[in-house]
Amino acid sequence: MTFTQGFAQFVFYVFAVAAVASALMVVFTRKPVKGVLFLVLTFIAMAGIWIFLQAEFLALILVVVYVGAVMTLFLFVVMMLNTEIDRSKKMLVRYLPIGLVVMLVLLIMMIYVVGSGQFGLAHYAAPGQLPAHYSNVSALGTTLYADYVLPFVTAGVLLLVAMIAAIALAFRGAHNRKIERVPDQLRVKKADRLRVVKMKSEKGE
Structure with a gap:
C-alpha cells in the first residue's frame, strides 16, 4: 500500500x-439545537465520503441544499419553538417500546441488505479507473435526460x-381582503372625501 492510498484510507x-x-x-x-448542529456535521461527513466515491456533484448538492438551506431553516424553527422538556420525556417513555421494535426491525433489514452476502467484490466487479477528463455531472445529466427521461x-x-393542488387547497379566496388601488387614490378629490357639516352651537343651561 502506497502512502497516497494509506492517507486516503485514513481520511475515509x-x-x-x-x-x-x-x-x-x-x-x-x-x-x-445541538441535535440540528450534529445533523449538519453528519451531512458534511457524508459529503466527504461521497467525494471519495467520485460523486462530487451529489456531495456539493448535499452541502449546498441540505446544509445551506434546509438545515438552516430547521435551525431557525427549532430555536423559535418552545420545546417542553418534561412533556418530551413523558412522550419518550410512552412510545419507547414501539420505537425499540421499529429500530430492531430496521437494524435487521440494514444488516441483511448491507451484509457481505449482498455486497462485495464477489457480487460486483471493482469499478475501473476513470479518465482524467471524466465528469460525473455530465454522466448524471446523460443518465437522467437520456436513459431515464420519461420517469424524470x-x-x-x-x-x-402536487404544488398546484397545495396552493388550491390553501387558497381561501378574496374574503375580507383590503386592496389599495393607487390610481383611484391619485384621482381622488377633496369633495369626494371631505364634507363640511354646519351645526348649531349648543348653549349651556
Whole structure:
C-alpha cells in the first residue's frame, strides 16, 4: 500500500467515524439545537465520503441544499419553538417500546441488505479507473435526460401537480381582503372625501 492510498484510507475512516458519531449524537442529545448542529456535521461527513466515491456533484448538492438551506431553516424553527422538556420525556417513555421494535426491525433489514452476502467484490466487479477528463455531472445529466427521461419528466409533472393542488387547497379566496388601488387614490378629490357639516352651537343651561 502506497502512502497516497494509506492517507486516503485514513481520511475515509475519519469521515466515516465522524458521520456515525454525529448521527448517534443527533439521536441521544437532549438539546434540539445541538441535535440540528450534529445533523449538519453528519451531512458534511457524508459529503466527504461521497467525494471519495467520485460523486462530487451529489456531495456539493448535499452541502449546498441540505446544509445551506434546509438545515438552516430547521435551525431557525427549532430555536423559535418552545420545546417542553418534561412533556418530551413523558412522550419518550410512552412510545419507547414501539420505537425499540421499529429500530430492531430496521437494524435487521440494514444488516441483511448491507451484509457481505449482498455486497462485495464477489457480487460486483471493482469499478475501473476513470479518465482524467471524466465528469460525473455530465454522466448524471446523460443518465437522467437520456436513459431515464420519461420517469424524470413524470416525477417533475407529479411535483408540479402536487404544488398546484397545495396552493388550491390553501387558497381561501378574496374574503375580507383590503386592496389599495393607487390610481383611484391619485384621482381622488377633496369633495369626494371631505364634507363640511354646519351645526348649531349648543348653549349651556
